Amino acid sequence: MTDIVFPAMSQDKADAEGVVATWFVADGETVAEGQLVAEVAMDKVDMEVTAPVAGVITLAAAEGDAVRQGGVIASIT
Amino acid sequence: MTATMPQTGSRRLSTAKAMVEAISQEMERDESVFVLGEDVGAYGGIFSSTTGLLDRFGPTRVLDTPISETAFIGLAIGAAVEGMRPIVELMFVDFMGVCLDQIYNHMAKIHYESGGNVSVPLVLTTAVGGGYSDGAQHSQCLWGTFAHLPGMKVVAPSTPYDAKGLMTAAIRDPGPVIYMFHKGVMGLAWMAKNQRSIGAVPEESYEIEIGKANVVREGSDVTVVTVSLSVHHALDVAEQLAGEGISCEVIDLRSIVPLDRAAIRASVAKTGRLVVVDEDYASFGLSGEVIASVVEHDPTALKAAPVRVAVPDVPIPYARELEYAVLPTPARITEAIREVMHP
Numbered sequence: 001m002t003d004i005v006f007p008a009m010s011q012d013k014a015d016a017e018g019v020v021a022t023w024f025v026a027d028g029e030t031v032a033e034g035q036l037v038a039e040v041a042m043d044k045v046d047m048e049v050t051a052p053v054a055g056v057i058t059l060a061a062a063e064g065d066a067v068r069q070g071g072v073i074a075s076i077t
Numbered sequence: 078m079t080a081t082m083p084q085t086g087s088r089r090l091s092t093a094k095a096m097v098e099a100i101s102q103e104m105e106r107d108e109s110v111f112v113l114g115e116d117v118g119a120y121g122g123i124f125s126s127t128t129g130l131l132d133r134f135g136p137t138r139v140l141d142t143p144i145s146e147t148a149f150i151g152l153a154i155g156a157a158v159e160g161m162r163p164i165v166e167l168m169f170v171d172f173m174g175v176c177l178d179q180i181y182n183h184m185a186k187i188h189y190e191s192g193g194n195v196s197v198p199l200v201l202t203t204a205v206g207g208g209y210s211d212g213a214q215h216s217q218c219l220w221g222t223f224a225h226l227p228g229m230k231v232v233a234p235s236t237p238y239d240a241k242g243l244m245t246a247a248i249r250d251p252g253p254v255i256y257m258f259h260k261g262v263m264g265l266a267w268m269a270k271n272q273r274s275i276g277a278v279p280e281e282s283y284e285i286e287i288g289k290a291n292v293v294r295e296g297s298d299v300t301v302v303t304v305s306l307s308v309h310h311a312l313d314v315a316e317q318l319a320g321e322g323i324s325c326e327v328i329d330l331r332s333i334v335p336l337d338r339a340a341i342r343a344s345v346a347k348t349g350r351l352v353v354v355d356e357d358y359a360s361f362g363l364s365g366e367v368i369a370s371v372v373e374h375d376p377t378a379l380k381a382a383p384v385r386v387a388v389p390d391v392p393i394p395y396a397r398e399l400e401y402a403v404l405p406t407p408a409r410i411t412e413a414i415r416e417v418m419h420p
């Protein structure tokens with residue numbers, strides 16, 4: 001199992017919090033390596049999140065949820 | 078136009094990303110395509126309409142311009158008549174006032190004035206629409222204004238699939254096309270978004286024919302003709318009213334010019350009732366034109382008086398409560414449909 005974590009978007013605050021803005025995939029969907037799966041946002045900056053490996057994705061956060069950087073937002077098995 | 082539309086596949090994109098993908102694929106395919114405008118480079122467009130293009134194609138094909146719309150739109154027109162295919166962004170449609178001479182006296186008329194000898198293959202992209210408290214000078218749609226002035230096509234996608242196909246068609250079109258993207262359909266992280274702003278988009282290139290409306294929901298009681306973000310609202314309302322036994326047919330015009338009058342008439346011939354939902358101003362615009370398309374053709378086509386849900390003829394307010402009082406909200410659309418069902 002490979003976790004997908006909220007990317008490190010703040011260099012000043014290790015525990016900075018952001019929001020999962022958009023899921024481009026549904027829970028339980030099969031994803032390809034490198035596929036765009038989500039967009040996250042912190043302080044009005046947004047960033048794309050891609051699948052690090054291929055597999056079936058399980059979402060661990062809903063759109064609009066606040067997550068600390070480094071926190072798990074999904075996993076791929 | 079492609080004979081068969083590609084299957085959507087399972088890959089989903091936001092409308093903004095679908096737009097960028099179309100531009101990117103056309104830039105790959107055709108060296109004469111280039112992008113210019115305010116903040117289209119490093120910033121990637123303030124509504125993400127050009128994100129990543131500078132990194133991919135470099136500063137000779139993605140040009141950040143000074144804040145001088147007359148100059149850079151004029152530049153694009155000049156490039157187009159010399160055989161380039163510029164995509165020029167007017168950051169907000171509300172700013173058209175400072176560059177309208179270039180648009181409607183030059184871009185739109187050169188083809189006619191030259192007896193058809195000179196073409197202007199240009200796409201003018203521009204952000205439209207309100208709903209996020211940006212005030213009277215940053216919230217208008219104004220497609221009716223461009224549509225009123227002859228010589229340009231005017232398109233306004235509502236979904237990622239249509240955004241890509243219409244952009245590809247607009248770039249390949251031999252004449253000027255105004256491509257109006259509502260900020261509320263772009264699927265931006267920082268703006269309230271409807272789930273319909275994220276959708277399946279084929280990876281390959283394809284065109285959606287400009288001038289063809291899309292029946293996005295079939296129904297038998299009432300025809301709802303609309304475009305852009307209001308399509309999302311109309312579909313939400315249609316789903317709601319289906320539970321009460323009201324069957325709504327929703328038509329996404331996709332193009333304002335050419336207007337698919339045949340599709341409107343065909344639907345109204347079936348339902349006999351018409352609601353037009355338009356985020357532009359009510360008077361002298363698209364909503365009246367849609368109704369005229371029906372009644373000029375067949376004065377007996379309607380069982381009830383048509384109803385328009387549009388912005389009353391006032392500037393868009395800044396205050397959220399007042400802004401939502403003038404926008405074509407789902408509540409207003411619902412009320413209009415009930416009105417035509419029970420006049």
